[in-house]
Amino acid sequence: MEHVSNRSLFFENLALTSDFPMSLEIESAKGVFMYDTDGKSYLDFISGISVSNVGHGNSKVIEAIKNQAEKHAHLMVYGEFIQSPQVNYAKLLSTTLPENLNNVFFTNSGTEAIEGALKLAKRATGRTEMISFKDSYHGSTHGALSLMGNEFFKQAFRPLLPDVKILLTDSIDELNKISEKTACVVIETLRGEAGAIENSEEFLQELRKKCTETGALLIFDEIQCGMGRTGRLWAFEHYNVVPDILVTAKGLGGGMPLGAFISSTYLMKQLRNNPVLGNITTFGGHPVCCAAGMAALQLILSENWLHEIPNKEKFIRENLRHPSIKQIRGRGLMMAAELESFEVNLAFIKCCLELGLITDWFLFCDNAFRIAPPLCISFKELEKALQIINSALDKIR
């Protein structure tokens, strides 16, 4: 049979979402490194966009996957059978969260978890208006897309959900647009695709106050910033604000597909009646994914990574003082470094790839690159990464 390269199959038979994919062919990955088919190594500085928080190929995660796969994979649609990987993981998650976030609905992905959270808010409040913020990203399905704070990526897919308002970020005046008509306000606790931008504590606290006053449910999207990325397990822990619904995914599955929206038992009960089966999924909370995710979370809770993150952030800030960098933003291992323009950033990212480091730009901020390695990165590996970044910046000057 004629040999057809994977590269040509990739371009011919796989539906792609841009004309300029990174098109690396990775054969294996371990820790913070990926290895391509020629054996070249790449230091992963983006963690598959906040997924590989515990690094690649962790033996505990692999063992959990193998053990569960040997016991059973899919048995029945979500919420019917008692499956120990689901209940154990839900219990563990609830022990890391405030009391009102004790009830976990597992999904397959982040966008699906957002959809569930929006439905829960509509059902629980009997209201329809939904609010989000400029340059927010919550997913690509119709509901989540309706809340995206960027018209460029939405316009071709209208009509989307009605009754959506997009507010300016970090403006306390804007919060007056939240009213008794509002079912929910959705916000990324730390804004990812806007370019790793923090919300101020004052703003988040005012937002909480306004939601409580009007009865709107506050939804924190921690799909990208949760699971330890900022140095706390949940980003909201930095700001002394607790949401009504927490949404998580990406790192939640330890490298396997898993999402969840988490709320109180009281609120979640609304999905049981009027109508019964208010949100259903076949594969949500797949037992193998829950087993992998639980192993990953146990690692995050037991290793020293969370404690080390503030020092890693400091180390990065101190060692990335290149004249080409205009600003470094973000918190913990969810940061962005801003360059002069998209063109400069593109040349820089290409140069990093040649030198063996993977980074990329943000959906709504194309002149900044991501600093988001696995949480387990050592200081030595970090030093190597920063050397590569500094020499790439030198080269493109």
Ligand code: PMP
């Ligand atoms: N919300 C945020 C903040 C995200 O970063 C993402 C993914 N980039 C999503 C939602 C959507 O998650 P998924 O791709 O798993 O559907």
